[in-house]
Structures are given as structure tokens and as C-alpha cells.
Amino acid sequence: MMTPQYRDEAVVGVSDYYSKVIKQKETRSFTMYSFLKRTIDILGSIFGLIMLSPLLIIIAIIIKWEDPKGSVFFYQTRVGKNEKPFRIYKFRSMCSDAEEKLKDLLDKNEVSGAMFKMKDDPRITKVGKFIRRTSIDELPQLFNVLRGEMSLVGPRPPSSREVNEYTKYDKKRLSVTPGCTGLWQVSGRSNLSFKEMVELDLAYIEKKCIWFDIKIILKTVITVISPKGAY
Structure with missing residues (x-):
């Protein structure tokens, strides 16, 4: 025994x-x-860049036509996985000196927490209003996806200024590669608070799987067609 x-x-x-x-x-x-x-990510970004190249060229021409002195693209340092910084690519939707003017608008922030959003932001150009509402301004981020700095699906990559205001809990959303779209983007976007965005990102990280990513991508297409909460 x-x-x-x-x-x-x-x-x-x-x-x-x-x-x-x-x-x-x-x-x-x-x-x-x-x-x-x-x-x-690799196949999707290559396919997207090829199929959308005519649209990318047209948008670039329009942006340059509206503001000949400004650049077509907007570059900004964002914080990626494990707080590693990288340079994000977007179509420029604001005036050339938007970053300098931001400090004068911080007190008009319309969302709580470490994120700046303003519905009638005076820095946004005429073309910018359209490409932001339809999320076309985000398309150059496909280059970031191809480089491995971003994924098609993941949490929104924050700026260094935002991360400086993060709590230890908020930083959990930086444990994965940031994405062009994500659970936050298809769940209300700017209509949601910073706290709600963090909770959605952490829910995605907890649940993440390929089928969930595909579901978010399909929802993103619907969101772009009917852009609610985008500004």
C-alpha cells in the first residue's frame, strides 16, 4: 500500500x-x-497597397493641390510593442504646423484620459476631414505593417506624450504589436472614453486568435462604409 x-x-x-x-x-x-x-499581415499589406495604389495616388495629388507647401505624408513617432518607438506613416490631414498648435488646444480635449480628440479640430484641412472620416488617412500604415512595426489588427499605437500619462495598467495594451484597426476602432472609436479603449484593447489581447482578427477586419470594412465616431 x-x-x-x-x-x-x-x-x-x-x-x-x-x-x-x-x-x-x-x-x-x-x-x-x-x-x-x-x-x-504581409500578404494583406502587399495586396492592399497594390489594389489601393490608384486611390493612394489620387489622395496624394489632392492633398498636394490643397496645400502645395505641405507634405503629402505625416510622420510621427509612436510607441509600439514593449514600448519600442517607431515612425508611423499617414496621409497628412492637418495643417503643416499642427503639432505646434496642439499645446494651445489641449484644454479643449473632448475625451478623458491620455488621448487627445476634438470633433471640430481647427487644424484639420478640408481634404483632411474627408480622409479622416473614411479612415483613408490611415492607409499608408500598410507600409508599417509590411515592415513589421504594426499589424493589421491590434491596439491603436499611442504617441510618446500619451504614454507618459499611462498607468501601469494602461501599459498592458503595449504588450502586443499595435494595429491599423482593432476592437476599439470597430466599437465606437472617438465616441468611447480612453478607459473604455483600454478595456477593449485588453479584452482583445486576452481573446486574440486568427478568427477574431478576421472578424475585426470584416467589421472594419463596415465601419469605413458607415463611419460613425470618426473624427
């Missing part, structure tokens, strides 16, 4: 074995998810 000591050791041994098996399965599952996600 097995003594209590040996019985306890046997139970611990079985428990350790199953813990190792579970960890190995989780590791394989995560590796497969990461591989498939990156594959979809």
Missing part, C-alpha cells in the same frame, strides 16, 4: 507532468498564431 508521502509525491509528479503538457500546447498554439498573423 502506498504511504501518504509517496502518494503525495505521485500526485505532485502527475500535476507537474500535466502542467508541462499544457504549457507546451500553449507555446505551440502561440507560435502558430504568431506565424499565421504575420503571414496574413
Whole structure:
């Protein structure tokens, strides 16, 4: 008959074995998810850039026509996975000196928390209002996806100024690669508070899987067609 000591050791041994098996399965599952996600990012960004190239050229021409002295693209340092900074690409939707004018508008912020949003932002150009409402200004981020700095789906990449105001809890959203679209973008966007955005991002990180990403991408198409909460 097995003594209590040996019985306890046997139970611990079985428990350790199953813990190792579970960890190995989780590791394989995560590796497969990461591989498939990156594959979809590469193929999706290449396909998008090719198919949308006529639109990208037209928008670039219109932006330059409205403001010949300004640049077509807007570059800004954003914070990515594990707080690693990178340069994000967007179509310029604001006046050339938008960053300098921001400090005079911070007290007019219409969302709470470490994020600036203003519905009638005076810095936005005429073309900018259209491309922001339809999210066309975000399309150059496909280059960021191709470079591996962003994913098609993931949390919105914040600016350094925003991250400086983050709590330790808020920074959990920086544990994954940021995305062009995400759960926040298809759940109300600017109509949601910063706290709600963080909760949605953490819910995505907890639930993330390829099918969930595909579902968000399909919802993004609907959101672009009917852009509610975009400004």
C-alpha cells in the first residue's frame, strides 16, 4: 500500500507532468498564431497597397493641390510593442504646423484620459476631414505593417506624450504589436472614453486568435462604409 508521502509525491509528479503538457500546447498554439498573423499581415499589406495604389495616388495629388507647401505624408513617432518607438506613416490631414498648435488646444480635449480628440479640430484641412472620416488617412500604415512595426489588427499605437500619462495598467495594451484597426476602432472609436479603449484593447489581447482578427477586419470594412465616431 502506498504511504501518504509517496502518494503525495505521485500526485505532485502527475500535476507537474500535466502542467508541462499544457504549457507546451500553449507555446505551440502561440507560435502558430504568431506565424499565421504575420503571414496574413504581409500578404494583406502587399495586396492592399497594390489594389489601393490608384486611390493612394489620387489622395496624394489632392492633398498636394490643397496645400502645395505641405507634405503629402505625416510622420510621427509612436510607441509600439514593449514600448519600442517607431515612425508611423499617414496621409497628412492637418495643417503643416499642427503639432505646434496642439499645446494651445489641449484644454479643449473632448475625451478623458491620455488621448487627445476634438470633433471640430481647427487644424484639420478640408481634404483632411474627408480622409479622416473614411479612415483613408490611415492607409499608408500598410507600409508599417509590411515592415513589421504594426499589424493589421491590434491596439491603436499611442504617441510618446500619451504614454507618459499611462498607468501601469494602461501599459498592458503595449504588450502586443499595435494595429491599423482593432476592437476599439470597430466599437465606437472617438465616441468611447480612453478607459473604455483600454478595456477593449485588453479584452482583445486576452481573446486574440486568427478568427477574431478576421472578424475585426470584416467589421472594419463596415465601419469605413458607415463611419460613425470618426473624427
